[in-house]
Amino acid sequence: MRAESSRRRGQRGFSLLEMLVAIAILGLALGALYQAASSATRNVRTSERYAYGVELARSLLAENSRVPRSGVNASGETSSGYQWRVESRALGKAGDSELPLQxxxxxxxxxxxDKRREIVLNSVVEAYHDAQR
Structure with a gap:
């Protein structure tokens, strides 16, 4: 009976090597989880900035739904670091009369x-004589 109890006493815990292997595996798993979480956070931030850029472009397009026949050439920057530009030009001529479109x-x-991103929207809008609005 004595041999059996001494054998049980020797197998009651984990060895130092087993503990080191378990801690190494835990460290690798936590490192992978950290990278996945930071990548997800970065993707959310990129998506938010992209959505803001699209909405800014759409609002500029709506603001310029009618433009003067002489055209528009404007640019600027927002306080959050977005640069914008609006450019229009006449579409052409139909016979002798100019089309009222830009x-x-x-x-x-x-x-x-460190990446520059850009959204470009194109449309056709009505042109008015510069004297009217």
Whole structure:
């Protein structure tokens, strides 16, 4: 009976080597989880900045739904670091009379880390004589 109790006493815990292996595996798993969480956070931030850029471009396009026949050429920057531009030009002529339409391009650019990103929207809008609005 004595041999049996001494054998049980020797097998009651984990060895130092087993503990080191378990801690190493835990460290690798936690490192992978940390990278996955930081990548997800970065993707959410990129998506938010992209959505803001699209909405800014859409609002600039709505703001310029009618433009003067002489065209529009404007640009600026927001306080949050987005650069924008609005450019329009006449579409052409139908016979002898000018079409009252302008091709408009709205661009919004920003930096996401070290990458420059840009949204460009194109549309056709009504042109009015410069004297009216």
């Amino acid at each position: 091709d408009i391009e709205v661009g919004v650019a920003w930096f996401d880390g």
